[in-house]
Ligand SMILES: Nc1ncnc2c1ncn2[C@@H]1O[C@H](COP(=O)(O)OP(=O)(O)OP(=O)(O)O)[C@@H](O)[C@H]1O
């Protein structure tokens with residue numbers, strides 16, 4: 001009952017292709033939960049389905065005790081959920097400042113200003129690049145912008161889809177420590193999708209493993225890390 | 240020998256085109272038309288293309304060291320831009336002081352297109368929705384004013400907001416079904432919509448007069464003062480004790496359209512700085528991202544359509560009152576095409592660019608009227624040249640809508656974006 005986000009038996013389709021095959025998942029308030037899985041397992045689909053795009057065909061998604069399964073995307077995103085989507089999807093021709101303001105859409109300007117200061121405290125680089133066009137930022141800066149933009153709506157639940165994609169290890173560490181700090185300081189709840197399973201499981205309180213559109217394993221991060229089948233499938237050659 | 244081959248290819252294309260277009264000429268013979276071949280004219284044209292292309296390619300290869308680079312040109316242009324806008328405005332305001340009737344009429348025409356361009360710019364330039372049927376709203380505005388004024392005996396200033404409102408309503412009605420569509424599909428549907436409106440106007444004879452159109456549309460008044468050539472009580476000339484003259488009306492019309500155009504500009508600029516305008520621009524860039532930021536994409540697109548349509552409607556009402564006569568002939572697809580060309584040539588989203596493009600295209604077409612058939616040739620050539628030299632339009636690049644400290648212009652040369 002206490003879960004902030006709960007998915008039960010959620011399925012999702014792209015036309016005739018079934019991408020999610022009855023997913024059960026829970027995220028409790030103040031938790032960092034990570035979702036790992038191979039390419040094409042359906043991780044991004046799961047994140048998008050939570051936001052109602054594509055919509056879940058069966059099953060139920062509840063957020064903060066409310067059924068959001070059938071709500072339109074914009075209504076869902078106004079209840080305190082924010083997503084930093086796969087591939088960042090920042091607005092390339094708009095400035096960093098404008099990109100951030102887009103994240104605070106529907107919030108009063110004074111509040112947006114204050115939130116922006118917090119984002120700058122987290123990612124000082126964004127302040128330096130404030131008037132630069134989003135499309136000309138480096139990959140890491142774009143990722144910071146995507147996360148910063150998501151934070152601008154002051155979410156309770158942050159969905160992060162592969163924030164480490166294509167980034168140097170140092171930048172990944174910076175972003176992961178930013179997530180941890182946010183979680184610790186503000187109690188922000190995070191659902192994190194990652195290819196970098198080792199770091200993600202170390203960061204997260206709990207983890208889920210998604211295989212072919214269904215959850216096959218779940219448990220505390222450290223516990224999953226210790227399992228031999230996880231090590232074999234997702235940590236090969238790594239740590 | 241790449242340049243040679245390239246030039247040869249161009250010449251071949253030219254041969255294919257000119258072989259028919261220039262090579263064959265029809266003359267009136269004694270009994271019927273006779274076909275005359277003009278091989279030398281074709282040869283000259285093809286040779287011109289060959290050497291022209293060759294010269295262009297070599298010029299590109301051995302550009303003299305002193306030639307300004309595109310980056311430099313862009314910077315200069317943006318610097319000129321800062322002065323061009325106020326200068327242009329001053330010129331527009333003072334024009335009636337020294338211009339004659341012909342130039343004022345031309346000014347009214349150009350300003351009408353400037354206004355249409357700025358209106359369409361909201362839809363195409365800001366929101367990124369390709370609308371090929373903008374003339375529909377122009378027509379709705381014109382007919383709304385004409386019918387309201389004639390049926391209910393209302394004045395121009397009363398009908399103007401109503402005409403805009405009705406056009407906006409049609410914008411919303413068009414918007415609803417087409418919002419799911421993107422790019423090409425949207426373009427086709429809006430194109431069809433423009434034609435539907437025109438055909439309805441043409442065939443609904445009892446309401447619109449069909450092909451005969453509507454005439455005797457009332458002229459605008461200034462606080463109830465009429466502008467008529469004859470003067471008489473209640474006229475502008477009578478009230479101020481002036482010699483009655485038609486040119487007073489022309490000057491008045493000129494200032495009316497100037498005011499309307501400036502209103503369009505002001506509203507566009509304001510909107511760009513509001514969250515709504517920013518959402519339009521974001522929508523143009525990435526719809527999925529917008530949705531996941533909690534933006535109601537449907538409503539946002541609808542407002543763009545409606546506001547753009549409203550300005551089309553205002554312009555239409557003005558057109559009706561200026562002409563005193565309207566018929567479906569004035570609202571053909573070519574009008575939509577011209578307005579869209581103005582917006583694209585001006586550099587999508589640029590207010591100054593749109594004004595300049597309207598000035599060049601409408602003013603230019605009018606000035607070159609004496610050249611008759613060469614007019615279209617010059618027009619086409621100008622389009623090609625602009626697209627080659629400045630592929631993103633006359634004034635490309637956008638100024639961020641928010642800035643801390645000085646506003647920085649983002650030049651066209653930095654526009655080749657990568658997403659990663
Ligand atoms: N828009 C779409 N249309 C059709 N099929 C899609 C679409 N998006 C994803 N799929 C398919 O759904 C499945 C799950 O894709 P998804 O993007 O969720 O995988 P993922 O786990 O995020 O993979 P990755 O780690 O590579 O990002 C894949 O087989 C993919 O081909």
Ligand SMILES: [Mg+2]
Pocket residue numbers: 043044045086
């Ligand atoms: Mg993915």
